[in-house]
Amino acid sequence: MSKDYYSVLGIDRTSNEEQIKKAYKKLALKYHPDRNKNDKKAEEKFKEINEAYQVLGDQEKKSQYDTFGTVNPGAGGGGFSSGFPGGFPDLDDLINDFFGGGRSNSRRSRRENSQYKGRDLRFDVSISFDEAVKGIKKNISLRRARTYKVCKACNGTGELNYSQGMFSVSRTCGSCGGAGAFADDTENKKLEVKIPAGVDNGTRLRMSGEGDAGINNGPNGDLYIDITVEDHPFFKREDENILCEVPVSISNAVLGGRIEIPTLEGTSDLKIPAGVQPGQLMRLKGKGIKILNRESYGDLYVKLNIVIPKTVNSKQKKLLEEYQVEVEKDSKNPFSEYINKVKEFFE
Numbered sequence: 001m002s003k004d005y006y007s008v009l010g011i012d013r014t015s016n017e018e019q020i021k022k023a024y025k026k027l028a029l030k031y032h033p034d035r036n037k038n039d040k041k042a043e044e045k046f047k048e049i050n051e052a053y054q055v056l057g058d059q060e061k062k063s064q065y066d067t068f069g070t071v072n073p074g075a076g077g078g079g080f081s082s083g084f085p086g087g088f089p090d091l092d093d094l095i096n097d098f099f100g101g102g103r104s105n106s107r108r109s110r111r112e113n114s115q116y117k118g119r120d121l122r123f124d125v126s127i128s129f130d131e132a133v134k135g136i137k138k139n140i141s142l143r144r145a146r147t148y149k150v151c152k153a154c155n156g157t158g159e160l161n162y163s164q165g166m167f168s169v170s171r172t173c174g175s176c177g178g179a180g181a182f183a184d185d186t187e188n189k190k191l192e193v194k195i196p197a198g199v200d201n202g203t204r205l206r207m208s209g210e211g212d213a214g215i216n217n218g219p220n221g222d223l224y225i226d227i228t229v230e231d232h233p234f235f236k237r238e239d240e241n242i243l244c245e246v247p248v249s250i251s252n253a254v255l256g257g258r259i260e261i262p263t264l265e266g267t268s269d270l271k272i273p274a275g276v277q278p279g280q281l282m283r284l285k286g287k288g289i290k291i292l293n294r295e296s297y298g299d300l301y302v303k304l305n306i307v308i309p310k311t312v313n314s315k316q317k318k319l320l321e322e323y324q325v326e327v328e329k330d331s332k333n334p335f336s337e338y339i340n341k342v343k344e345f346f347e
């Protein structure tokens with residue numbers, strides 16, 4: 001064996017799992033290449049620390065090392081390497097881990113006098129089906145930052161550095177919660193949102209510059225309006241087309257006729273041709289929903305539900321029996337060909 005992994009981590013052989021982990025993290029933070037740019041010695045040290053921890057931090061490899069003073073690279077799932085095939089362990093992850101999390105990975109460093117765009121805000125608006133079809137103006141009220149300042153406590157970095165023993169560590173700035181800036185004056189803002197005709201459930205509208213104020217007079221953030229559209233009692237929407245189911249009597253289905261149907265504008269007279277079938281769709285072109293930001297419309301589909309009476313009175317029964325004699329008894333069974341085949345099969 002060449003290296004004493006215990007002395008690399010600055011611990012003794014009686015150290016437990018927790019102590020080994022702690023020792024590794026302290027050293028890894030200190031020698032991390034992100035904190036020691038162009039320092040070859042630190043990089044070597046960092047590699048050594050990681051190599052030591054890959055053995056001592058793994059129960060199986062540790063006991064092998066303790067017994068034989070070495071680790072067979074083929075044992076325990078591929079052994080270890082002193083290089084970093086997947087790149088260095090991330091510094092932020094190490095810090096995060098070390099302090100038990102709670103830090104934002106997207107922390108930005110902000111300089112005190114620079115300008116930054118304000119935060120984007122989001123607002124939910126619920127509208128009826130008809131409002132979505134026709135478009136509507138809605139008044140909303142939201143709380144937003146009127147002025148936004150870089151945090152002086154951390155100079156916009158979102159973290160505070162301090163020394164602990166031989167090394168420097170950092171923790172999230174308590175004044176700004178790690179954001180690097182904070183709103184120091186807010187306002188209740190009333191806005192009129194113009195919702196255009198044709199919006200759908202989940203449509204997102206953007207109101208430029210209506211978000212939080214920018215930092216140091218930087219541009220304002222934007223406001224995003226997320227639309228929820230309520231269901232309609234009898235229209236179903238599929239993009240710009242709508243579907244509506246209407247009841248049709250047997251005589252109308254057989255003989256044809258006219259029925260009144262609901263449309264987005266009110267009602268309309270629909271001509272039913274003779275001989276329509278259950279579930280048949282009829283299309284009313286251009287009677288659907290306006291396509292968002294265009295001057296064209298979808299279609300209205302009418303699904304014909306042919307209603308079969310559950311009961312009939314004696315007169316109706318008589319008429320149907322006449323129909324039966326006249327139309328069905330003398331007619332050829334439409335399944336006769338099929339029935340003959342079944343009979344042949346079982347003969």
Ligand SMILES: [Zn+2]
Nearest residue numbers: 151154173176
């Ligand atoms: Zn701060």
